Amino acid sequence: MTMLTSPEFWLALSQIILINIVLSGDNAVVIALASRSLPPQQQKMAILAGSVGAIVLRIVLTFFAVYLLSLPYLKLAGAALLLWIGIGLLKGEDGDEDLEGHSNLAAAIKTIIVADLVMSLDNVIGVAAAAKGNIVLLVVGLAVSIPLIIYGSTLILKVMTRFPIIITFGAALLGWVAGEMAFSDPSIHTWAESHHNLHLIPPVLCAMLVVAVGKWMQSRNAGARVEHAS
Template sequence: MLDWITSPEAWAALVTLTAMEIVLGIDNVVFISLVVQRLPPAEALRARQIGLSAALLLRIGLLFALSWLIGLRESLFTAFGHDFSWRDIILIGGGAFLIAKATSEMHGALEGEDEPSEEDIAGAAKRAFASIVVQVILLDLVFSVDSILTAIGMAEHLAIMVLAVIIAVGIMFVASGPLSAFIATHPTTKMLALAFLVLIGVTLVADGFGAHISKGYIYAAMAFSVMVEVLNVAAAGRRKRRIVVHRGGEQ
């Protein structure tokens, strides 16, 4: 069972599969980092832990149910000249949810939100935590199905696929905290992240309808936008420091 440990090809497959799982997990990390913004730090950490633990368990569970998972590709019905499977339905539903959620968050950021009264804060916090955890787990299911279906065939040994998933989710957990803190510190990046989620949602819906869009183009656009935003944040920070130094010199 562990004979793959001495195989260079198996280790190459592990590295490749881990890298792919990390890339495919970017969507998950961005979503989790955004939705926990409304929670207090301790609750946000719990939500991230629960969400990513669910992602890990879902991915491993799906790996041990490969025959059922592969069956998700079988056609259920035909419409608009396309054979729809359970995978397509899951992707369309998940993509539509992402678009609706990101659009709603954009609307709230642009219009402003009413401050809750003090007596409502405790109850609202509990409802928000439960709602966020449910949303994260539902999106975990969508991203897990897409991720594992993509991974099937890249490695011959189940142990390699499980190990790759564990490593990738561990890296996702480490990255989610700093990313969430960065978004909270730099509010302008929140709108950019929400735009990413809309884009990801559109690609999921398109994929569900049979119009495959290479994620390489999506991630390249995201990387370019992030670099531009980092430059904007750095420039804004430098301007603030210059203003502080200038005012200090005048005094």
């Protein structure tokens, strides 16, 4: 109880919540993208289950964050995975209409958790630093962020329904994050430091790659469905 009356506790908790608000924007986009094709009731389930699962994994990841971020090639692998997820979310369904609803729901939840886990590699450092080793503070702070992410993804999903172009921007955002992640990998740290003026090129190229490949696959899938229908 002494901890709850400490100004330092509430200051650190406020910092963690603020960090999560700032860093949850891209995660909310991923959740909205992954659940957009589900029926309304399953959308709510996917958003809730995906958000809770992602937060739990983020808590676990935080304890190993400093060690994980020092491993060479881990960010490069994570960047490649994000590119694949971004392209997959943009290209849309690929003959999944015949799948049962729970299969689509499970796939959406898996995509949300995997994408959030990869995108959290850098984010958890800020949270871990604010918590200063206080496990209770860490868990409470991340738990409070769950409704923030859920509300954000629900809002983005509604806007996405009215303005489909946001889907493209969301996929491009994943590509951008992938480019930033790849450029900060320890295996190329020395080269990246000496070429810091190029730091915007990988994110831009990766964002363009996701949109280009995703749109091409989306067009190809649409053509295949028309050909199959005829």
